[in-house]
Amino acid sequence: MNSLPVSPSPAPPLVLVFAETLWGKLERLSFELLADARKLAASVKGRVEVVLFTTQEQRASLLEELLAHVREPIHLVEHENFAEYSTESYTSGLVQLLQVLQPNLLFLGATTYGRDFAPRVAARLGYAYFPHCLLSKTATGGKLDITRVTHGGRVHIQTNWPLAAPAILTMKAGVADAPAAEKTPPNPQVTSHALKIAAGKVRLKKRIPPDPRTLDIRQAEKLVSGGRGVGNKENFAVLRALADALGASLAASRAAVDLGWVEYERQVGQTGKTVTPRLYLAAGISGASHHLMGMRDAGKIVVVNTDRQAPIFSVAHFGVLGDLHAVLPRLTERIQADKKKATPATSK
């Protein structure tokens, strides 16, 4: 009698997520990637694990932040050369780690850093590389369906790739929602990898944080936007004060721009700019379709308006029916009071 050959069941596919940090802080995008990776892994009965590069000083705080959202195993590489980003240190670190972990897929953000070093990693390992992808949630017949965004977002290139051959995908920001923080601390397994990390020939000289007042509104993380309801040019001081307190940039509707209250570069909408900040606070804006078109994909939309019927409420995550001149200054004060508390009398 012939005995059936016993083939070892193949290991479930491994999807790795690179948790990116910018100046010692985790990028929110990493959590979006995690959400993507979970969906994909679920569809192929795979597993998700997370990679974090850090230094000894930052290890504790970054891990704490990560553990609020991550229940999957974490691979940690700690090295003094990770105190700043460098192409060579990141490339050499990730190449060595991938050789150990042998993933099927690696997700990174299509950020400046991600786009800088991931191609070199893919080249060194002979992995496939897919830049600027949208979520790939399907894998049919062992193949991953991939959508790449090209031509300034005007074309989507469809392609597929066998899961069995390792690939790196860089993902656009804002394609998935970040998973909610875990209610009970998940306490996943954390593995430290001791690796030799190259130093590289590029050195960081200075970090230059953005100035929200001069930032292009398309790059702003938070926007405070005003419309005709603000009343006049001088009244925009109320919005500026709130923007300063929030670390937000100022934006406006076309009506406010046409009236000469705010510069055209700050106009949101069909004939202005399309923005996707994490926070969009619209005050005294009615929400004409021409305006909504430019801001409806913002993360959270907050509305302050005196007219309950204003269409802008239809896209609001939080609405306040009230006079902006009464509400906004109080909000500004509240935020400032909070800041003072957070930094007690050290300002001498």
Next chain:
Amino acid sequence: MKVLHTTPFKIAVCLKEVLDARLPLKVEAKTGAIQQDAPEPVVTLNPADRSALEFAMQLREQSPGSRVEVFSVSDVAGQAALWYGLARGADDAERIEGSGKGAPYTAALLATRFHKETFDLICCGDETLDNSSALVGPLLAEILDLPQVTGVVRIVECSKSSILVERGLERGSRELVEMDLPGLITLKAESVPWRYVSYQKLEEAQLRNIPVRRETLPTSSNGLPKWPEQATPTAPRARVKKSFTPDSKMSPADRVRMIMAGGAAPQESKSKSSVVEGDAEYVSEQLYRFLKHHEFV
């Protein structure tokens, strides 16, 4: 930009002629052909490459004796990209015979050329308007074993042994970094303002004979990422957006007003969340809590 001890530089600039994707585009559903709404395809020198070229020209101006050479991988002889490079004042232009087989091949072809001649600095665009993979720069640096800075938004200082540049990061943050030379940088389109190139210069450039090189690629794909054979362009699927329809119960005047205002007329609110109202003290506190809960303050 400041140039320290004016030593001559040898600078290479990589130029690609692209389909001008700033114009309206459509994707032919059957064939996947990407077309503009024009009788002839409108091509242009990739904007980011124009900035790379401009920077190279300015560096040459400030350090006498420097040379700028422009390169393009293409199987098309009439190369507006290279003509433009010459018209802007590049010392030499060279076309490397090769077809669009994916960014890794383009990088490998360029690398074969740069293995034969060393440049102090190689300048690329950050990404192209059309295929926009942002791959050629990093792969070229990888194959040539050069340091790189990608996403450069400003050039601060240049010396024979190093270059000081700012790179753009997420949400408007920037970093000032110093890179040893030789090295490779990729520049963003808005990094260096372009100078005017006269039509006369362009015409003169078109009369120049641009040499063609045939590089043979190493047969092994070692040291290159893999890339799929098949890829189908499609139009982005239109997201379903709520369109407004004027309500027949509205008065004609309201309907006209609604159409004129793009929907901004009386309409039942369908908010995704509750709307708070009350005295200013109360609502501003609620608003504050919402912002706090979502970590905006």
